[in-house]
Amino acid sequence: MRRYRARWVIPVTRPPIELGCVVEHEGRIVFVGDRSNAPDGEDCDLGECVLLPGLINAHTHLELTAMRGFLEDLCFNDWIDKLRSSRNEALTTEMLLDAARFGIVEGLHSGVTTYADTCSSGVVMQALLEMGVRGIMYQETFGSSPAQCSASMDKLRLMVDELAPAQTDMVRLGISPHAPYTISDDLYEACALFAADCGLPMGLHISESAAEHELVSAGTGPFAVEWHARGLEVVPRARSPIALLERTGCLDGSPLLIHCVRLDSEDIATILRHECAVAHCPASNAKFGHGIAPITELLERGVTVALGSDSVASNNRMDILEEARLAALFQRAGKQSERVLPARQALELATIAGARALGIDDRVGSLETGKDADLAAFSLAAARVTPIGDVVAAILFAVAGTPAEFVAVKGRPLISGGRHVGGDPTVRERVSAAGDALAAWERRLPKSTRL
Numbered sequence: 001m002r003r004y005r006a007r008w009v010i011p012v013t014r015p016p017i018e019l020g021c022v023v024e025h026e027g028r029i030v031f032v033g034d035r036s037n038a039p040d041g042e043d044c045d046l047g048e049c050v051l052l053p054g055l056i057n058a059h060t061h062l063e064l065t066a067m068r069g070f071l072e073d074l075c076f077n078d079w080i081d082k083l084r085s086s087r088n089e090a091l092t093t094e095m096l097l098d099a100a101r102f103g104i105v106e107g108l109h110s111g112v113t114t115y116a117d118t119c120s121s122g123v124v125m126q127a128l129l130e131m132g133v134r135g136i137m138y139q140e141t142f143g144s145s146p147a148q149c150s151a152s153m154d155k156l157r158l159m160v161d162e163l164a165p166a167q168t169d170m171v172r173l174g175i176s177p178h179a180p181y182t183i184s185d186d187l188y189e190a191c192a193l194f195a196a197d198c199g200l201p202m203g204l205h206i207s208e209s210a211a212e213h214e215l216v217s218a219g220t221g222p223f224a225v226e227w228h229a230r231g232l233e234v235v236p237r238a239r240s241p242i243a244l245l246e247r248t249g250c251l252d253g254s255p256l257l258i259h260c261v262r263l264d265s266e267d268i269a270t271i272l273r274h275e276c277a278v279a280h281c282p283a284s285n286a287k288f289g290h291g292i293a294p295i296t297e298l299l300e301r302g303v304t305v306a307l308g309s310d311s312v313a314s315n316n317r318m319d320i321l322e323e324a325r326l327a328a329l330f331q332r333a334g335k336q337s338e339r340v341l342p343a344r345q346a347l348e349l350a351t352i353a354g355a356r357a358l359g360i361d362d363r364v365g366s367l368e369t370g371k372d373a374d375l376a377a378f379s380l381a382a383a384r385v386t387p388i389g390d391v392v393a394a395i396l397f398a399v400a401g402t403p404a405e406f407v408a409v410k411g412r413p414l415i416s417g418g419r420h421v422g423g424d425p426t427v428r429e430r431v432s433a434a435g436d437a438l439a440a441w442e443r444r445l446p447k448s449t450r451l
């Protein structure tokens with residue numbers, strides 16, 4: 001038994017406990033409460049820390065970690081074009097795997113213990129397993145032409161056959177038809193049937209940009225221009241991206257809906273009817289200028305909302321406490337009200353709501369007896385938080401952005417004393433070299449085609 005003692009313990013589903021203690025035994029939490037009542041065990045004193053459940057990143061692309069700073073200030077469709085061509089032409093599978101490993105190291109340093117990742121190459125599954133973290137990898141598929149549908153499905157089936165046997169009780173596989181501007185209606189329908197047949201969860205980028213909405217609802221805009229140039233038929237497909245997903249059967253399995261920046265009341269009713277959760281990515285949405293997702297409305301109507309960092313190619317960091325802080329600030333600024341998204345609720349989005357969105361809230365997301373010991377501790381002293389005042393407000397508004405002092409997944413310490421336990425220090429150099437390879441790829445392009 002290990003007794004983790006901290007100045008504050010925030011179980012999330014119960015009020016904070018000053019001078020609290022969490023006791024772990026064989027990966028499970030066996031006690032949460034006042035340290036004077038804790039059962040005997042080996043003491044691990046975290047000192048002036050706040051001990052939280054491990055944070056949950058409900059949307060990221062770990063394989064893109066080498067692209068930090070490489071796609072700056074591009075409009076959305078140029079950003080996607082440059083990402084796709086550079087990934088295919090400049091990065092090897094080994095580089096993508098190192099990027100995924102390094103992305104997890106970054107996440108661990110900010111207290112993230114669970115990763116919901118959408119991945120094109122399939123390498124993230126191996127990275128999650130190797131690094132000892134929890135997560136789900138949604139294997140992406142692409143194909144905007146109906147003629148590509150069967151080839152895309154063949155490739156997806158092959159990837160799923162290859163990856164599915166590697167699943168464990170901590171790492172699962174799902175699928176992700178990428179987005180309305182890269183997926184035909186036929187491919188959406190085929191993916192929905194495949195996911196239902198195989199019992200695979202889906203994660204879907206949806207309702208992210210004005211350009212996406214315009215393509216779906218009117219058949220116009222910058223994505224429509226690209227489709228026309230490729231000889232694809234462009235017609236209005238549905239009244240909104242959410243309506244498109246419903247019509248193609250993609251909402252039947254209650255998928256995780258990523259972004260949801262542009263929703264109307266009818267879309268929210270559809271999301272509720274299909275019991276979908278939403279992964280909200282406030283930093284990425286703001287950086288692209290896509291807008292602020294209506295999460296106050298989603299929460300008021302009872303939709304589960306989790307938080308995602310998105311990739312570092314669009315953020316440029318992975319810090320879920322910071323996403324919770326931004327979510328609260330953006331909602332309050334947007335609504336011109338101090339009453340929306342209180343700190344307590346914003347912290348729930350980063351923890352228990354994230355777990356609920358991924359269907360693992362019986363195991364993680366809060367500090368409760370019987371749950372797995374996924375833990376993240378942040379030092380109030382390192383964040384120079386004095387006085388503390390309201391401790392939940394402190395963790396959200398003052399500590400966010402500070403590296404974690406201690407992190408464990410299922411009882412296994414992965415960050416201790418602020419350092420990655422057993423990490424490979426050479427990964428950083430290899431990811432830096434992958435960044436150099438991207439820069440060299442760009443230099444080789446004719447000047448006229450550089451974005």
Ligand SMILES: [Zn+2]
Nearest residue numbers: 061205310311
């Ligand atoms: Zn994404």
